[in-house]
Amino acid sequence: MLFLVPSFSSFSMRQVQELAITLSLSTISMVLLVMTLLLGSSSIWRDIERRHTASILTLPISRDSYLLAKFLSIAIFIVLAGVVLAAAAAVMISLAATQYPSDLPLAWGNIVLAIGADVLKYLLLSAVAVFFSAVSTSFYLPFFATLVVYLAGSASQEVFEYVSGQFAQQIDPAQVAVIKGVYYLLPNFSAFDFKVHAVYALQVSSQAFLFPLCYAIVYGGIVLGAAVWVFNRRELP
Amino acid sequence: MLPIDIENLSKTYSVKRGRKVLALDNLTLQVDQGEILGFLGPNGSGKSTTIKTLVGQIRATQGKASIFGQPVRDSNCRQRVGYLPENPAFYDFLTSHQYLDLVGSTFGMDANHLRTESDRVLDLLDLHHADRRPIRSYSKGMVQRLGLAQALLHDPDLYILDEPMSGLDPLGRALVKQIIVDLKHRGKTVFFSTHVTADVEAVCDRVAVIVSGKLQAVNLVSELLEKGIEGYVIQLSGGSEQLCAGFEMNLREDSLREVFVQRRDLNRFMGDVSRDNGEILLMEPRRRDLEQFFLDIVRREKE
Numbered sequence: 247m248l249f250l251v252p253s254f255s256s257f258s259m260r261q262v263q264e265l266a267i268t269l270s271l272s273t274i275s276m277v278l279l280v281m282t283l284l285l286g287s288s289s290i291w292r293d294i295e296r297r298h299t300a301s302i303l304t305l306p307i308s309r310d311s312y313l314l315a316k317f318l319s320i321a322i323f324i325v326l327a328g329v330v331l332a333a334a335a336a337v338m339i340s341l342a343a344t345q346y347p348s349d350l351p352l353a354w355g356n357i358v359l360a361i362g363a364d365v366l367k368y369l370l371l372s373a374v375a376v377f378f379s380a381v382s383t384s385f386y387l388p389f390f391a392t393l394v395v396y397l398a399g400s401a402s403q404e405v406f407e408y409v410s411g412q413f414a415q416q417i418d419p420a421q422v423a424v425i426k427g428v429y430y431l432l433p434n435f436s437a438f439d440f441k442v443h444a445v446y447a448l449q450v451s452s453q454a455f456l457f458p459l460c461y462a463i464v465y466g467g468i469v470l471g472a473a474v475w476v477f478n479r480r481e482l483p
Numbered sequence: 484m485l486p487i488d489i490e491n492l493s494k495t496y497s498v499k500r501g502r503k504v505l506a507l508d509n510l511t512l513q514v515d516q517g518e519i520l521g522f523l524g525p526n527g528s529g530k531s532t533t534i535k536t537l538v539g540q541i542r543a544t545q546g547k548a549s550i551f552g553q554p555v556r557d558s559n560c561r562q563r564v565g566y567l568p569e570n571p572a573f574y575d576f577l578t579s580h581q582y583l584d585l586v587g588s589t590f591g592m593d594a595n596h597l598r599t600e601s602d603r604v605l606d607l608l609d610l611h612h613a614d615r616r617p618i619r620s621y622s623k624g625m626v627q628r629l630g631l632a633q634a635l636l637h638d639p640d641l642y643i644l645d646e647p648m649s650g651l652d653p654l655g656r657a658l659v660k661q662i663i664v665d666l667k668h669r670g671k672t673v674f675f676s677t678h679v680t681a682d683v684e685a686v687c688d689r690v691a692v693i694v695s696g697k698l699q700a701v702n703l704v705s706e707l708l709e710k711g712i713e714g715y716v717i718q719l720s721g722g723s724e725q726l727c728a729g730f731e732m733n734l735r736e737d738s739l740r741e742v743f744v745q746r747r748d749l750n751r752f753m754g755d756v757s758r759d760n761g762e763i764l765l766m767e768p769r770r771r772d773l774e775q776f777f778l779d780i781v782r783r784e785k786e
Contacts, residue, residue, distance in 0.1 A: 297570075300572065301573050304540065306589055479542070
């Protein structure tokens with residue numbers, strides 16, 4: 247799909263470079279989402295279902311280290327995939343930008359930041375997927391629950407802003423409180439969105455990456471901690 | 484420190500509609516250093532629940548269990564354990580060598596030692612010809628033998644084997660029995676579950692019988708076999724007809740007499756044969772085998 251970016255970008259007569267960046271970032275995001283969903287949701291559940299845990303977790307390996315190693319292997323795969331996709335995207339964006347130069351500069355730093363934040367987002371999502379995989383006995387729960395968390399977490403910021411504004415005055419306060427509660431519970435994926443900064447070369451502070459990084463570490467740590475806690479109490483076949 | 488020490492272990496499973504099933508009921512059992520203990524019981528008696536508790540797969544509802552003094556919830560207690568699960572399943576995209584590398588690395592074996600030991604156990608289990616093939620191409624018996632190979636790899640002090648003979652052909656069964664006996668000679672401890680009494684009779688020092696989650700008996704196998712002798716079948720040549728009066732007797736085609744003598748009458752009979760110039764050609768004990776002992780226990784529990 248990335249190879250088609252220069253062609254599709256040329257459909258926009260005025261904003262070829264901008265569209266090339268948008269399409270590249272969206273493609274990377276979609277590929278990483280599919281990888282996260284498939285790898286994360288099939289990780290632990292599949293080992294239990296195929297009874298591999300009966301041979302692996304009866305070795306001197308603690309369940310904590312097994313689960314964290316599973317997460318780490320998925321994380322490494324996502325990071326590597328992010329790096330490869332970023333390299334391919336850089337080539338395609340350069341190609342499109344050279345053919346139809348834009349008035350805006352190519353902000354490579356912002357593009358790297360956007361891809362890096364996207365990778366962080368999927369690392370966090372993979373922690374959520376591993377959590378659901380650790381409690382599940384089938385493929386469906388981890389896959390669909392992770393997808394729902396992704397969709398809800400991507401939209402939660404806008405919903406929160408809507409119910410916090412004047413439009414929410416007609417909504418029942420109890421419902422607003424529930425929505426706000428869910429907002430704080432769900433991961434907020436909008437914190438990882440730097441696409442606009444990348445596309446329009448907007449200025450980003452040098453510490454822009456710090457907040458999503460800390461957020462991913464803290465939230466991911468809590469989710470993985472919960473996954474370890476649940477998995478340690480789980481009875482295995 | 485005992486290789487296995489189980490005290491008052493109970494396990495209750497929750498099933499549908501809040502119902503509870505008692506899988507293990509106050510089980511207390513010790514396995515001594517250097518012995519082979521057969522854990523015998525019918526299907527669903529609690530053998531696998533006990534073993535899964537020992538290797539940390541499930542949690543006991545009550546009681547405690549330890550391996551070499553370390554509680555079974557601590558994964559480090561398995562450093563000195565070789566475990567063969569029932570119907571083992573391994574990462575089937577790996578070859579047996581790769582899988583053994585994985586197992587060896589979890590026990591901290593260095594690369595050279597690991598390579599040597601992998602070759603040794605694969606040779607021992609007759610798997611060397613297939614060591615470059617992915618496990619998914621193995622037959623059930625080969626997977627079972629690989630299971631035993633990975634349990635033997637780091638030369639542990641304690642072996643916990645869940646139905647080790649399951650899925651093996653007669654050659655494989657004989658091989659596994661021989662390996663278990665060899666382990667005993669090397670001072671290793673073996674705890675294995677089975678529902679085949681002949682396996683226990685062939686290799687075990689002691690047998691523990693579990694039925695409906697309760698430990699029913701723990702006995703020395705030799706003692707059971709000795710106690711179980713009901714009498715002797717004796718082939719006799721010569722001597723008078725009177726000699727066999729009062730005994731169950733068959734006259735064979737080769738004119739030899741085959742007499743069944745009760746255990747309590749043996750000395751008297753032997754004296755009579757000697758006085759009557761008879762000749763004993765063969766004498767074999769007739770005994771209640773372990774299967775009979777096992778069936779009696781199961782029947783008693785059901786009643």
